[in-house]
Amino acid sequence: MIDYNHAAIEKKWQEKWERDKIFKSEIQPDKEKYYCLDMLPYPSGNLHMGHVRNYVIGDVFARFHKMKGKNVLHVMGWDAFGLPAENAAVKNKIHPAQWTRQNITRMRGQLKPLGISYDWNREIATCDPSYYKWNQWFFIKMWKKGLVFRKNANVNWCSSCNTVLANEQVLNGLCWRCKNHTGRRNLKQWFIKITDYVEELLEGHKQLVGWAEQVLLMQKNWIGKSFGLEIYFALTGTCERLKIFTTRPDTLFGVTFMVVAPEHAVISEMRSKITNYDEVLEYVNASQRKSDIERSSNKEKTGVRLEGLSAINPATKKEIPIFVADYVLTDYGSGAVMAVPAHDQRDWEFAKKYNMPIVEVIKNNKCKYEKKFVYERAYEGEGVIVNSGEFNGLESIKAVNLISEWIEKQKFGRRITNFKLRDWLISRQRYWGTPIPVIYCEVCGVIPVPEENLPVVLPENIEFTGLEESPLKLSGDFVGVKCHKCGGDAKRETDTMDTFVDSSWYYARYCDAHNDNAAFDSLKVNYWMPVDQYIGGIEHACMHLIYSRFWYKFMRDLGMVKHDEPFTNLLTQGMVTLSGSAMSKSKGNIVSPDEIINKYGADTVRLFILFAAPPQRQLDWSLEGLEGCWRFINRIWRLYDIVHTKAEVPASEKDKANILRIMHRTIKRVTGDIEKEFQFNTAISAVMELVNALYAYKYHLNDDGVSVEAYKNVVLLMAPFIPHFCEEVWEMLGYKKYISECLWPDFKESFIEQSYVELPVQINGRLRGKIVVRVEVSEDEIKKIAETDKKIVPYLKDKKISKFMYVKNKIVTIVVD
RNA sequence: GCCGAGGUGGUGGAAUUGGCAGACACGUGAGACUCAAAAUCUCAAGUUGCUCAGGCGACGUGCGGGUUCAACUCCCGCUCUCGGCACCA
Numbered sequence: 001m002i003d004y005n006h007a008a009i010e011k012k013w014q015e016k017w018e019r020d021k022i023f024k025s026e027i028q029p030d031k032e033k034y035y036c037l038d039m040l041p042y043p044s045g046n047l048h049m050g051h052v053r054n055y056v057i058g059d060v061f062a063r064f065h066k067m068k069g070k071n072v073l074h075v076m077g078w079d080a081f082g083l084p085a086e087n088a089a090v091k092n093k094i095h096p097a098q099w100t101r102q103n104i105t106r107m108r109g110q111l112k113p114l115g116i117s118y119d120w121n122r123e124i125a126t127c128d129p130s131y132y133k134w135n136q137w138f139f140i141k142m143w144k145k146g147l148v149f150r151k152n153a154n155v156n157w158c159s160s161c162n163t164v165l166a167n168e169q170v171l172n173g174l175c176w177r178c179k180n181h182t183g184r185r186n187l188k189q190w191f192i193k194i195t196d197y198v199e200e201l202l203e204g205h206k207q208l209v210g211w212a213e214q215v216l217l218m219q220k221n222w223i224g225k226s227f228g229l230e231i232y233f234a235l236t237g238t239c240e241r242l243k244i245f246t247t248r249p250d251t252l253f254g255v256t257f258m259v260v261a262p263e264h265a266v267i268s269e270m271r272s273k274i275t276n277y278d279e280v281l282e283y284v285n286a287s288q289r290k291s292d293i294e295r296s297s298n299k300e301k302t303g304v305r306l307e308g309l310s311a312i313n314p315a316t317k318k319e320i321p322i323f324v325a326d327y328v329l330t331d332y333g334s335g336a337v338m339a340v341p342a343h344d345q346r347d348w349e350f351a352k353k354y355n356m357p358i359v360e361v362i363k364n365n366k367c368k369y370e371k372k373f374v375y376e377r378a379y380e381g382e383g384v385i386v387n388s389g390e391f392n393g394l395e396s397i398k399a400v401n402l403i404s405e406w407i408e409k410q411k412f413g414r415r416i417t418n419f420k421l422r423d424w425l426i427s428r429q430r431y432w433g434t435p436i437p438v439i440y441c442e443v444c445g446v447i448p449v450p451e452e453n454l455p456v457v458l459p460e461n462i463e464f465t466g467l468e469e470s471p472l473k474l475s476g477d478f479v480g481v482k483c484h485k486c487g488g489d490a491k492r493e494t495d496t497m498d499t500f501v502d503s504s505w506y507y508a509r510y511c512d513a514h515n516d517n518a519a520f521d522s523l524k525v526n527y528w529m530p531v532d533q534y535i536g537g538i539e540h541a542c543m544h545l546i547y548s549r550f551w552y553k554f555m556r557d558l559g560m561v562k563h564d565e566p567f568t569n570l571l572t573q574g575m576v577t578l579s580g581s582a583m584s585k586s587k588g589n590i591v592s593p594d595e596i597i598n599k600y601g602a603d604t605v606r607l608f609i610l611f612a613a614p615p616q617r618q619l620d621w622s623l624e625g626l627e628g629c630w631r632f633i634n635r636i637w638r639l640y641d642i643v644h645t646k647a648e649v650p651a652s653e654k655d656k657a658n659i660l661r662i663m664h665r666t667i668k669r670v671t672g673d674i675e676k677e678f679q680f681n682t683a684i685s686a687v688m689e690l691v692n693a694l695y696a697y698k699y700h701l702n703d704d705g706v707s708v709e710a711y712k713n714v715v716l717l718m719a720p721f722i723p724h725f726c727e728e729v730w731e732m733l734g735y736k737k738y739i740s741e742c743l744w745p746d747f748k749e750s751f752i753e754q755s756y757v758e759l760p761v762q763i764n765g766r767l768r769g770k771i772v773v774r775v776e777v778s779e780d781e782i783k784k785i786a787e788t789d790k791k792i793v794p795y796l797k798d799k800k801i802s803k804f805m806y807v808k809n810k811i812v813t814i815v816v817d
Numbered sequence: 818g819c820c821g822a823g824g825u826g827g828u829g830g831a832a833u834u835g836g837c838a839g840a841c842a843c844g845u846g847a848g849a850c851u852c853a854a855a856a857u858c859u860c861a862a863g864u865u866g867c868u869c870a871g872g873c874g875a876c877g878u879g880c881g882g883g884u885u886c887a888a889c890u891c892c893c894g895c896u897c898u899c900g901g902c903a904c905c906a
Contacts, residue, residue: 042906083905155904166904214821218901221820293902297818327818331903346818421903428904499906539900541821574822575899582899611842612829616822618899624843625829631857632842638857682831685841692841695858760837765887767837803886811836815886 004637006601010724014115022738023117025073027527034070035528036062037507037567039536039544040079040126043103047110049576049583049609049621050537052593056606057573057615057680058535059116063720064674065532066117067744073528075510076111076118078104080127081499083166085432090466096432097460100127110594114602115724117740122513126502131509132434133455134519135501138551139437140448141558147193150446153425154263154288157185161467164429173289177466184288189427190436190495194550198223198419200564201549210569212616215541222542224420229404231338231413233258233311235270236319242266242311245333245418249407250399251340252315253388254361256351258322259303259337261330262287266322267306275308280324287326295326301350302326313338314412315388325350331422341378348378361387362396424547426498431462431471433496441483441490450484456492470494503544504551507531507566522560531567538572538616545570571678574618576609583621591621603722604630610680610721633725635691636714640732642698643707651697656706659697660751663710666690667747670717680721687717708733716745761786761812763795771812779806786812 017023038058041051055076062074078100085096092099104125124131142148156165158175164185169176194201202223205216228247235242242258260266262284271277283304287295303325310319327346328337341351341358351358362383385394391403407413427436435456437449449456459475472478472494483490505519511528512520545567552566575582578589597605607629613619651659666686673683694710712733719726719739730739754775759782761769769791773782783804786792796816803815 039906044906079906164904168905218821222902224820291902293818295818296902299818425903430904498904500903503906537900537906538822539906542901543903544906577899580898614830617830618823620829622829622843628843634857679831681829682841685831688841698858758837762836762887765885770837805886807836810833811887813836813886 001638001641004634004725006603006724007598009728010113010115010602013724013727014112016727017115017117017738017740020738022740023072023074023119024121025071025119027524028071029527031071032069033073033528034062034065034068034533035073035507035531036065036533037075037510037531037535039534039540040077040503040506041107042079042082042084043100043107043125044084045103045106046590047107047593049591049593051107051111052114052605053576053609053615053619054535054537054573055111055114055116056609057571058533059114059606059723060610060674060680060720061533061535062117063723063740064744066740067716067719067742069743072117073122073510074117074119075122075513076116076120077122077124077506077510078107078126079499079503079506080104080125081132081433081496081502083430083432086430086464086471087466089432089464093464095460096464097127097458100125100432113594113597114606117723122510124506124509124513126499126506127432129455129457130516131506132502134505134509135434135497136437136449136454136456137451137519138501138505138554139497140451140454142192142554143448145554145557147196147554149191149193149423150188151191152186153189153191153427154184154186155189155429156182158182162469163467164470167291170291173294181289183285187427187429189425190438192424192426192550194424194547195419195421197550197553198225198421200553201421201546204549204553204565207565208567208570211567212570212572215538215545215570215572218541219546222420222546224418226418228416228418229407229413230334230416231314231407233314233320233338233412235266236310236312237273238270240266240269242322242336243334244336244338245416246338247418248340248343248400249403249413250385250391250396251343251361252313252338252403252407253391254340254342254359255313255315255320255338256341256357256359257320257339258311259325259328259339259347259350260306260322261328261335262324262326263330264324264335266309266336267324270306270309273309274306276304276306280304280306283324290326292329296329298327301346301353303350303354305354314407314410321356323350323354332420333418343378343380345378345380359387361385421546424498424500424550426501427495428498429470429494430496431458431464433499434501435472436493436495436497438493439481439483439490440493441486441488443488444483444485444490447483447485453484472496500544500547504547505555507534507548508552508555508561519560522562525560526562529561530563530565533569533571534567535571535573538574541572571615573615574613576619576621578621580620596626600626600630601724603633603725607633607684607722611684612681614681615678632688632691633722635695636718636725637729639691639694639711639714640729643694643711651706655697659693659706659710661754662690662693663713664747664749664751667713667717667745668749668752671744671747674720683717684721687714690714713745715739716742757809759810759812761789761792761814763792763814764816765813768792768795775809782806782812786814 036058038054062072066072080100085100088094088099089096156170158165160178160180161175165182170182173181175182202225226247228245229249231244232241274280303323306322309322311322313320339347341347341356342360343362363386364379364381364383382396385391385396385399391399404415435458437456440446459478462471462474468474479492481490481492508520508525512524515521548566555561583590608626611629612625669686670683673679691714715726715729723740726739756772757775758770758772760767761771769789771785771789773785799816801814801816805813
């Protein structure tokens with residue numbers, strides 16, 4: 001037998017698959033469809049192991065379900081807009097389009113040798129006008145439905161570079177390029193009103209039974225629905241009121257001061273009243289240099305009192321001071337809080353630092369000791385209301401409703417539902433993205449570009465310096481337009497769209513990738529959608545996976561798609577690391593997939609990635625582990641000869657039955673592991689056990705029936721994991737059809753069942769022996785067998801059995817005094 | 818800081834979801850084959866203490882406590898690592 005030659009085999013089968021177009025997908029109404037989707041990659045320039053892992057996992061699903069007889073759609077494309085292309089343009093004087101195209105070509109070239117079962121006919125790149133035209137089209141549809149609007153929002157701004165900075169371009173409050181302090185700039189920007197769908201995004205979770213609980217929980221917390229009250233605090237000496245949101249009206253009597261976020265409008269509106277305005281302004285400016293995360297993760301709370309301004313606690317009627325502090329978030333609630341230091345730890349810390357009174361209004365009645373709770377730390381739990389006038393003595397949980405009613409009756413507040421989810425800011429002051437299709441006419445105002453004029457194409461003639469306010473403003477041809485309505489002078493919008501727009505509906509475009517007349521044909525999308533299995537990183541749990549769900553619901557409301565949710569099952573894969581830390585260029589610990597594939601072959605790489613860890617968990621790269629997989633493939637290769645050689649002492653009937661039992665059990669385990677548990681690592685180890693069993697019988701196998709049958713199933717079961725190898729062996733076994741197009745094997749339970757079972761016997765929780773019994777033996781008989789077992793007897797001598805338990809086919813437990 | 822996940826032998830991981838902890842593999846050691854090496858095949862092994870060399874016992878799933886006949890699994894409290902926090906994608 002010749003040696004296993006991965007290079008020749010992989011090339012041979014990749015060419016055959018392509019020649020016979022076996023992964024080309026077309027609608028077959030009579031066949032059950034299966035849409036397998038890998039999150040589309042950003043073409044950064046090099047395929048990394050994280051990509052490889054993503055696509056190999058996807059390929060197992062795609063190939064497995066194809067073998068299950070389904071009509072599979074499995075596709076690849078490029079999330080081609082984004083910041084790195086513009087950075088490259090500045091740094092290397094290469095146009096973003098050219099840089100991106102080069103990267104796509106390179107990465108496609110790295111991807112193909114992996115032998116993933118993609119239908120490459122449907123490949124898309126989001127930077128193609130034929131794709132982003134439809135982003136613009138959807139934008140206008142949303143406009144018409146009242147789902148887009150403009151409002152002011154802050155951007156990171158570097159005044160020395162005169163440019164907007166992304167969050168990742170601000171390092172410790174400094175511009176990454178010039179190292180100067182950054183600030184904020186308030187710009188009028190475009191938003192999509194995803195909050196209109198917030199209830200449905202939450203409600204839709206009930207349909208997503210194929211998503212991991214943790215992802216749903218993350219989304220739920222991100223959406224952050226809470227019931228509470230909006231309460232108005234009068235500002236002394238004015239007619240104005242300060243609005244706050246709270247979920248704890250039961251603590252209202254404990255409010256001893258108020259805190260507003262640095263961006264809060266009250267600061268500028270009450271400027272004339274604030275006697276230390278300069279000090280306040282300095283604090284505000286300092287906090288604007290920090291990111292939201294820096295602000296909230298500050299151990300030490302900071303703030304400045306707004307001298308000369310105070311509020312009235314509507315419950316106690318007492319005058320209370322107002323602070324500005326950056327631990328209060330601008331974007332949550334109304335950007336102001338009522339501070340209850342006794343019952344909120346952050347307020348407590350702030351009160352301690354600024355000597356604010358701490359008034360206990362909820363007594364912890366579960367604590368036995370008379371602890372001076374609120375003087376040591378805030379008590380955030382439930383209890384009995386105190387210091388709260390007519391509400392004293394009530395259970396705090398009941399007081400929530402009563403106090404809420406009272407507040408509404410007194411008209412200084414009302415019950416509302418609040419969400420953390422914010423509307424989606426899609427404006428980017430950048431070049432390499434979808435132009436927002438809007439013009440500003442001096443006469444007609446702000447108007448969308450008519451559909452028939454789409455796409456609004458990105459101009460090419462731009463020089464990238466990294467020092468411009470917005471690159472598109474530099475193109476006179478692009479900016480200067482005539483109004484579609486009145487024909488007068490108008491200016492084009494120069495903001496482009498967030499790249500999350502591109503990835504919010506691409507899954508639908510794959511179903512009809514070359515349509516020039518529409519985003520897609522609904523008939524096609526309704527055949528393929530929803531995606532049966534979506535695979536990608538957990539880092540997308542909140543943003544991408546909420547935007548996509550929103551977008552799909554919007555398309556449904558336009559009548560374009562018929563389902564409510566785009567992704568039926570979601571698998572979030574873990575990172576690939578090298579000795580525990582993430583591979584990255586800066587750390588210089590990158591393992592390049594193409595080198596490894598060259599040396600060991602795609603099948604070995606695929607097998608290692610699938611075997612070394614379950615897909616959801618982190619995967620640590622290991623060359624030794626990879627070589628082990630190489631050896632396992634060779635072990636299967638050599639087994640071909642072993643099972644086809646006549647043995648001198650053939651296997652007994654009992655041995656044959658045993659092989660068959662292991663074979664059927666393996667089919668059952670592999671099928672279950674792939675289908676239900678996504679546990680490819682245990683699926684592969686099950687096949688390893690079958691291979692080991694065949695090796696154990698190697699001097700007794702015959703060139704007939706059982707051994708060849710078992711071997712054939714090894715190859716079938718491994719086909720989704722190491723497809724090139726399995727095609728080759730399949731051909732050696734004499735089959736004419738591609739194994740990729742063969743049916744997945746079935747198992748029979750009757751072969752697996754055993755008549756005897758080995759039961760561990762525990763005495764007082766310790767394993768003391770084992771007994772072997774027939775499966776159907778009764779508990780009484782088991783008791784007799786256990787008690788008379790020679791290993792057990794000494795432990796029972798002179799002891800009284802106080803408890804005997806038998807968990808069927810699992811364990812025998814005896815408790816003695 | 819907030820939200821989510823994870824911590825099991827020398828290493829990656831397994832454990833039918835409360836029932837024999839360590840499947841399968843890597844690495845290691847020993848043996849077979851070989852002039853030799855590699856490759857291959859077979860065997861051994863959590864740590865540790867006794868041992869008549871057949872075994873027998875103790876300890877052991879990040880740390881501390883709890884529930885239970887029984888806990889990697891459930892509960893309470895900590896700790897470390899990782900992902901996300903809305904302009905990286």
